[in-house]
Amino acid sequence: xxxxxxxxxxxxxxxxxxxxxxxxxxxxxxxxxxxxxxxxxxxxxxxxxxxxxxxxxxxxxx
Amino acid sequence: xxxxxxxxxxxxxxxxxxxxxxxxxxxxxxxxxxxxxxxxxxxxxxxxxxxxxxxxxxxxxxxxxxxxxxxxxxxxxxxxxxxxxxxxxxxxxxxxxxxxxxxxxxxxxxxxxxxxxxxxxxxxxxxxxxxxxxxxxxxxxxxxxxxxxxx
Numbered sequence: 740x741x742x743x744x745x746x747x748x749x750x751x752x753x754x755x756x757x758x759x760x761x762x763x764x765x766x767x768x769x770x771x772x773x774x775x776x777x778x779x780x781x782x783x784x785x786x787x788x789x790x791x792x793x794x795x796x797x798x799x800x801x
Numbered sequence: 802x803x804x805x806x807x808x809x810x811x812x813x814x815x816x817x818x819x820x821x822x823x824x825x826x827x828x829x830x831x832x833x834x835x836x837x838x839x840x841x842x843x844x845x846x847x848x849x850x851x852x853x854x855x856x857x858x859x860x861x862x863x864x865x866x867x868x869x870x871x872x873x874x875x876x877x878x879x880x881x882x883x884x885x886x887x888x889x890x891x892x893x894x895x896x897x898x899x900x901x902x903x904x905x906x907x908x909x910x911x912x913x914x915x916x917x918x919x920x921x922x923x924x925x926x927x928x929x930x931x932x933x934x935x936x937x938x939x940x941x942x943x944x945x946x947x948x949x950x951x952x
Contacts (some may be wrong), residue, residue: 744872751924
């Protein structure tokens with residue numbers, strides 16, 4: 740039986756953040772330098788949001 | 802008197818260079834490309850940029866959108882069919898449709914059945930929908946490049 744790709748929630752969130760940030764960076768800014776800065780900014784917000792939400796859920800549970 | 806004549810002569814010379822840059826967004830440099838680029842970009846992710854010789858941007862968009870879509874399928878995500886049922890299912894179909902040829906080929910191969918038994922499969926479903934939505938953003942960006950709104 741095919742089990743498919745098995746990723747942890749965090750790994751899936753990292754991959755999602757990476758690809759979404761690349762597209763946001765390329766499409767929302769005009770020059771390569773700004774694209775890289777905006778892409779890195781989006782990635783840090785995505786990952787930061789995941790970590791903050793993870794700790795918030797941990798606090799709610801405990 | 803002499804100074805006022807001088808200012809009258811100089812005034813058009815100062816405003817003249819600004820005219821082409823102001824008029825550029827109103828008149829598309831290539832009206833055909835303004836239609837073709839987003840259509841091709843929707844059908845093949847990143848191709849709207851590639852046909853306008855934005856090689857690196859095109860490749861980055863193609864790799865990102867395709868990888869998200871294929872990772873979604875690899876996680877046994879669900880590909881939505883056209884439906885008139887639940888509102889979220891209809892929105893899921895619209896999001897999936899944004900992936901263009903990837904969606905059409907996947908439907909043609911009857912892949913993306915989804916697996917309700919696995920939590921990862923639900924992530925996969927979201928990956929596929931978001932890949933389609935990101936591809937729509939990329940196609941709109943290709944249109945903006947074609948009309949001269951973006952370099």
